[in-house]
Amino acid sequence: MKRSIAALSILFFALPAFAIDANDLKEARQRWLRGNYEEARAKFEALREDPKFRIPAVVGIARTFQSECEFDKALAFIGEASKDAKVAAHPDILATKADLLYDRGRWDEALKAAQAALQLKREHFLARWVRARILRDKGDLANADQEMRWFVRTYTQRSEDDNDIKDPDELLIVGMAGAENARWHNLSDQFSFILNDVLTDALKFDKDFWPAEAQIGWMLLEKYNKPDALTAFENVLKLNPKAADALVGKAAAALQAFELKDAEKSLDDALKLQPNRTDALRLKADLLLVGTDTNGAYKLLEKAKSINPRDVATLARMAAIHLLRKEADAFAAIVKDVESFDLKPGMFYHELASCLEDRKLYTQAETYFRKSIELRPLVPNARCSLGMLYMRLGKEKDARDLLTKAFEADPFHIRIANTLKVLRHLDKYETLKTEHFDLRFDPKNDRVLAEFLAEYLESTYAELAKLFQYEPPDRILIEVFNNHEMFSGRTIGLPDLHTIGACTGKVIAMASPNGQGVRAPFGWTRVIRHELVHIFNLAQTDFQCPHWLTEGLAVRNEGIARPKEWLKILAERIQKDDLLNLDTIMLGCVRPKNADEWTLAYCQSLLYVQFAAKTYGEPCLGKILNAYKRGLDTDAAIRAGCEVAKAEFEKGYTAFVNDIVKNIRGVQKKPREKELTYEELQKVVKESPDDLDLKARLAEQYVRRRENVDEAKKMIDEVWEKKPGHPIAALLRSRFLTDDGDSEAAIAALELGLKDSPGDERLKAAAIRLYQKTNDNAKLAPYLEEIVGYDPDDLDSRLRLAKIRTEAGKHAEAEWFARDALFIDVLNEEARKLLLDALRAQGKEAEAAKIEKRYAE
Secondary structure, three states: OOHHHHHOOOOOOOOOOOOOOOOOHHHHHHHHHOOOOOHHHHHHHHHHHHHHHHHHHHHHHHHHHHHOOHHHHHHHHHHHHHHHHHOOOOOOHHHHHHHHHOOOOHHHHHHHHHHOOOOOOOOOHHHHHHHHHHHHHHHHHHHHHHHHHHHHHHHHHHHHHHOOOHHHHHHHHHHHHHHHHHHHHHOHHHHHHHHHHHHHHHHHHOOOHHHHHHHHHHHHOOOOOOOHHHHHHHHHHOOOOOOHHHHHHHHHHHOOOHHHHHHHHHHHHHHHHHHHHHHHHHHHHHHHHHHOOOHHHHHHHHHHHHOOOOOOOHHHHHHHHHOOOOOOHHHHHHHHHEEEEEOOOOHHHHHHHHHHHHHOHHHHHOOOOHHHHHOOOOOOOOHHHHHHHHHOOOOHHHHHHHHHHHHHHOOOOOOHHHHHHHHHHOOOEEEEEOEEEEEEEEHHHHHHHHHHHHHHHHHHHHHHHHHHHHOOOOOEEEEEEEEEEHHHHHHOOOOOOOOEEEEEEOOOEEEEEEEEEEOOOOOOOOHHHHHHHHHHHHOOOOOOOHHHHHHHHHHOOOOOOOOOHHHHHOOOOOOOOOOOOOOOHHHHHHHHOHHHHHHHHHHHHHHHHHHEEEEHHHHHHHHHHHHHHHHHHHHHHHHHHHHOOHHHHHHHHHHHHHHHHHOOOOOOOOOOOOOHHHHHHHHHHHHOOOHHHHHHHHHHHHHHOOOHHHHHHHHHHHHHOOOOOOOHHHHHHHHHHHHHHOOHHHHHHHHHHHHHHOOHHHHHHHHHHHHOOOHHHHHHHHHHHHHHHOOOOHHHHHHHHHHHHOOOOHHHHHHHHHHHHHHOOOOOHHHHHHHHHHHHOOOHHHHHHHHHHHHHO
């Protein structure tokens, strides 16, 4: 999620300066800053009676309404108070009115009020700040630039005259205007000065002045310095728990990291406090757009527009939705509206391009980023965004040129710095070219992996091209990173991506299984195959393939069994009649309520694909993909691919899922046993001595605690006598017999337990250990094969199976397991030897020689 921070700037703008020489006035201001708005209004209202405090009191009341985004109430109050001629003609009142009118998008009236204030007081900070923003937003950049510079020059001159600005409200405006000036003129040092001097001074002069802390947070977030930004926003909330600005800031930070659940909570909290807050409404719309809920998003944006009809960040999102819906006339109408009041609508086009990029409309996004750069070349946002888009598309040379210039203008931008660091890191890599791929890798760490990967990529490409009856038009860039931090930086420009592989559009990035920061080697073929499916699907649909469909296709093509945990969660949701459907599954993929819902979304995505292929034939998947490419919605895509209405498709799918769960043993979760403390367990066993389950559980506790072991053995014997095969009894009996050296009897106990409870994972693990100990390969192999079927990262099971097949003379099968082990860890000596032995045993000397040469190089 990339958004111009300027479009999310704080709604608070400064109180005009006035001497706070009365405790009542000071207390009213403090209550306002602490978020006690009604109390503050009451205090200010009392102060209105004193002519000496009338003006600051009126301004204070207006600001309490403005802090709640009640702009019309504030304006109405100013209008009522202005019936007093002395109030109406005061520059502080005029500037406050101008600021409120600006918030409502009523620029002509706002400018008129600001000009009137400046005629009375030439250096009125708030009036000048209103005028500067209107000039900026109208596209009168030369005059806006002069206005922004005025604040910087005034601050400097006052300092040189030993007349430093000490009013926190004025310092906040200096900080915001100075930040604009720094952006436009590549003054990177000025950002640091604003953060560490100007805004810090504002807090020094008024410890309750949270708007300065909020501005610090926004400026840090603009540079993608999320940790420090969040600290600033938390500091704001300590001062004022009702400061929705900080909540919106936290939401924006969460969106940067795609932490959608956290973003949603912060936005809901902000909108509960301030339902008319436009930046919160926009970000909530962004969340809905992630889930493709264009109708819900548009309603929120319409509300934001009703509050400020000239907010280009709002209008850009509305325009993007019209493009998504292919509503050309409505899109053109918004563009015409924006161009009628903004001569240089670069910020509009930047916001539009960012929204389109989020929706994977990369070609159009590139067009509008370029237009933004053309219209406002001094603002680095679009240049940075276009550079990041080029990284996503694999245009690394173009990206480097743009990002280098952007970094020169803004060396504090963390994503730019990280991305340039990644590009410099890649300079040390080599490129292995195949027919369809450019594979970049670290020759010191991953040369052998690259050779295997190149072969695998081409063979998988051929399979997918046949499956989808389609080939991507461009060469595909694959980058394998020798450490996880660089992989994360390549993917999101930040170091904390919690995955090992990613498709960024036209590029696949992967951390090496032997890379620094990777906890353990993993099955890289599964990762590459999964991401390559995304490349095919996105290219085939011009990036319009919905998340659920491409994930379902990708998981299906991994070629592994459904994880058991997926099926357990699926069974639970079926019992609750709470499955996801085609209208809600997208949100489950990208904005799940919890980890189980994320798992369910991926499981159901796979099952949707399997159901469609089984019921309507494999070609239906290609037809559905083509329907999405034509811009059809899900209802129409299902009808185009399966020739049935979505409701009928859903009905068949539900029956399909029910049959899967019904026919797989051991999937349904047993009701969770009530948790009992050790003392409680002892008590209930004493009270219910015939309850075998409780007795077995207590015996297990004795063994775990290494106390009353003889009693535990006696209890297990009693359970076993009455219920042979009881799972806990089988586990403990096996353990006791193993300790006594009777492995044969221990195995018999486990096998009886597994006959009674075939899905018990603890019994299976114990059986595997005993079969390995006794070298009973015939019984061990089926269990290892089951593990290999659903765990693509289990190296040891594959090595053991390769040895078992070799000893049995089944060399073709040994080759498969040994090769699969190498596809987890290409540097594993045992896997390499087993593979070479299997190849030679089959007379595949040429292939064995090729592999030996690969390692020798």
